[in-house]
Amino acid sequence: MQHERGAYVVVIDSIVGPQPFVHTIAIRPGALSPGTALGKSLPPVGDISVMGVMMEDTADVSALPYTNLHIAIGLSLTVRQRYGYESSTPLVA
Numbered sequence: 001m002q003h004e005r006g007a008y009v010v011v012i013d014s015i016v017g018p019q020p021f022v023h024t025i026a027i028r029p030g031a032l033s034p035g036t037a038l039g040k041s042l043p044p045v046g047d048i049s050v051m052g053v054m055m056e057d058t059a060d061v062s063a064l065p066y067t068n069l070h071i072a073i074g075l076s077l078t079v080r081q082r083y084g085y086e087s088s089t090p091l092v093a
Helices: 061-066 070-082
Strands: 010-017 025-029 048-056
Touching: 010 070, 048 070
Parallel strands: 010 048
Antiparallel strands: 025 048
8 A cells, every 4th residue: 555655544444343342433543454354464554543343253254244334434434524535536545
């Protein structure tokens, strides 16, 4: 992923987590490691992570690709509107 030098990168993704946090939003400083729930080893991304907890981490993760991603999509739309990104402008360069 390429971005402007000195840019602060906010990463938005859907994740699995403990039952009390399902359908909530988690925000933490630091990079996000995408694909972990699916056993993928991808490089960490971002300076801050905003995550929508989609399902319990003990659930069958084979259903993850079919999970409703409304929390993550809503987060990305909110960030897009707040910072004035046009709807045709990609959030990731």
